[in-house]
Amino acid sequence: MSKNRKPDYGVDAPEFAAALGAAGVASLVAAARWRRGRVAAALTGAAFLASTACYLHTTLRGKFLIWERELDRAGLNGDEDLLDLGCGRGAVLIAAAKRLPKGHAVGVDLWTRDQSDNRPEATLANAEAAGVADRVEVHTADIAALPFPDASFDVVTSAMAIHNISSADQRYRALDEALRVLRPGGQLLIADPWIMTRKYAGHLGQGTPRSLGPGYWYGTPLLGTSLLHAVKS
CATH class of the missing domain: 1.20.5 (Single alpha-helices involved in coiled-coils or other helix-helix interfaces)
Incomplete structure (x- = not known):
């Protein structure tokens, strides 16, 4: 390549x-x-x-800049195991992997058409182009039924993925799964439409959604994105 x-x-x-x-x-x-x-x-x-x-x-610039900022705020040490839910072609997955020289970044997706040319081969090609292929892997999996043991990851991220699940029960199941695979003290960072992150915080019983600003508006403030940050006790 x-x-x-x-x-x-x-x-x-x-x-x-x-x-x-x-x-x-x-x-x-x-x-x-x-x-x-x-x-x-x-x-x-x-x-x-x-x-x-x-x-x-x-979609082409704003979300990348914002995730760079949020990953910096997460204060990663560089040796974490990170899981990205609904990784798509790897925007967040690869940005995180760049911060994990001694860690590992895992992405899961069902590869639907919510993103253009969404397929695992495209994600892995992007990881190679970014120079992080050695620390990235992807799996085809339902984020509401993750194929990983309890307490497998130090960080779980998700960008505009969970709201795509049509059933509220399954969305909450995805949140529960994210917490299940987190280690104690692990961080959960979920970016989704503001109206959804409020519900997520209520379900989890922790975290306060924070607006990510105009750089993460999908055309209008009504379709703005918020970040829910929670830490597993």
Whole structure:
């Protein structure tokens, strides 16, 4: 593999981003053709295109910068065993692995279409391109039924994955599984829509969700992301 290759993490929910952009273009086309309602259509189109730009910033740059900051805040020693739930193409998994020269980073996913070209081969190729292939592994697994023993990891992370589970019971099961595989004193860091992290904190009985700011908005503040940080007692 070329030493000049850079990791390619794709786009989150590309169909949604495409729909936002298409709605913006359609509204602007309508504004150009209509006499009545032209201003409203133009404003609507501009709003959709602004949301598209915000979305693309988050998925292509913003979330990476924020996770770099949050992983720094976690104060890793470099020898931890870390598990990333719903790892996708490895954005958080690989950022964490770079901080674990003596540790190990494990990603699990069901490789659905929530992210473009989502498959284990793409994740492993990104790990190799980032120079951390020796400390990264991936598994196909349901995050609500993890194939790991109790107390296997020092850190569990998850970025915009748990909310994709349709059943509330299964979402809470995924949280319980995350705590089960954590060692005492281990850290849980979950980034998800703010409305969901509030429910997670209530289920776990600990942690206060913290907004991650405009850099993690998927098009609008209503689709902003919060981080739930908890420590296993």
